[in-house]
Amino acid sequence: MMARADADQLKIFAGRHSRPLTQSICDHLEIPIGEARTHVFPDGEMLLKVEEDVRGRDCFVVISTCMPVNDNLMELLIFLDCIHRASAGMVTVVLPYFGYGRQDRKSEGRVPITAKLVANLITAGKADRVIAVDLHAAQIQGFFDIPVDHLSATPVFSEYFSQHRDELEDLCLVSPDVGNVKVAEGFANMLGGDLAIINKRRLSGSKVTTGHIIGEVKDKTVLMVDDMISTAGTICAAAEVVMDHGAKRVIAAATHGLFVGEAAERLNASPISKIVVTNTVPTQSAAEALGDKLVTLEVCGLLGDAIHRVHHNKSISELFRGTAGLKR
DSSP: OOOOHHHHHEEEEEOOGGHHHHHHHHHHTTTOOEEEEEEOOTSSSSSEOOOOBBTOOOHHHHHHOOSSSHHHHHHHHHHHHHHTTBBBBEEEESSSOOTTTTOOOSSSTOOHHHHHHHHHHHHHHTTOOOEEEEEESGGGGOSSSSSSEESSSHHHHHHHHHHHHHHHOOOOEESSSSGGGGHHHHHHHHHHHHEEEEEEOOOOOOOEEEEEEEETTTTTTTEEEEEEEEEHHHHHHHHHHHTTTTTSSSEEEEEEEOOTTTTHHHHHHHHHEEEEEEEOOOHHHHHHHHHEEEEEEHHHHHHHHHHHHHHTTSSSSGGGOOOOOOOO
16 A cells, blocks of 8 residues: 555554554554554553654554553553654554543533543644544544544444345334434435434433333334443443334444443343444453454554545545444
């Protein structure tokens, strides 16, 4: 994809927990992964060293700020400082998953907007640009005072489900909450299916209650789409609702498979027959717990193409075509 001389001007580095995805991105672009080493001291402090020359080069740092969230965020900030002090030409942060994205507004008095704080920290770290995948709320783009390319993983899911469309039979796309209706509608248009919506109310960080379902799911294959599966409370409760309303089977799809807390146990006990996620977040431990129920799709092509376009000052808009929209 890239000439050798051009590839020498592009360096892609990985955080400790994002190295497999970063290696896949570099393989897609046919360039070597950037050499860097992070050492963690006994007291938890990190020392990071970039092992190659980055002076004047176009550098990309790939780190998902997933579990351990604060360690990954701190490593990202240290990476930015290290590369900036090494005189990199331009530094782009690639956030396959943006932690703290759910804290995007004041839902009650005397609480922070931590998503904005994290955006400020990344900007203060002198990042020049951000590439993100399926932010929890599209408004988070505006929290950054630098350019943000907000990618959708829809093309990855669309390709997978289009290949398996015959198996889905009579299909109904279901949004497990009102905020994701636009995405579910986009999938329904692309795959040729009906649309239904479940009313959800969050009781706490790990508990939700589901109400009425708007739409018809009886005798249909239900495909539920969301931006993430965290504790799996929302998706499992929604699956129970659609099965109670006569659905034939339930498939769950989410960009970010966090699978924290009792998520694996809930999903294994739920009526969900298949869970489809991407590798924006490492899923090795979840794959062991969920077995054949879990399907993990690659986003290396999506991110690799975005990096290639940014590096060559080409438009990113081409990557937004054929998407199902973004969560509001």
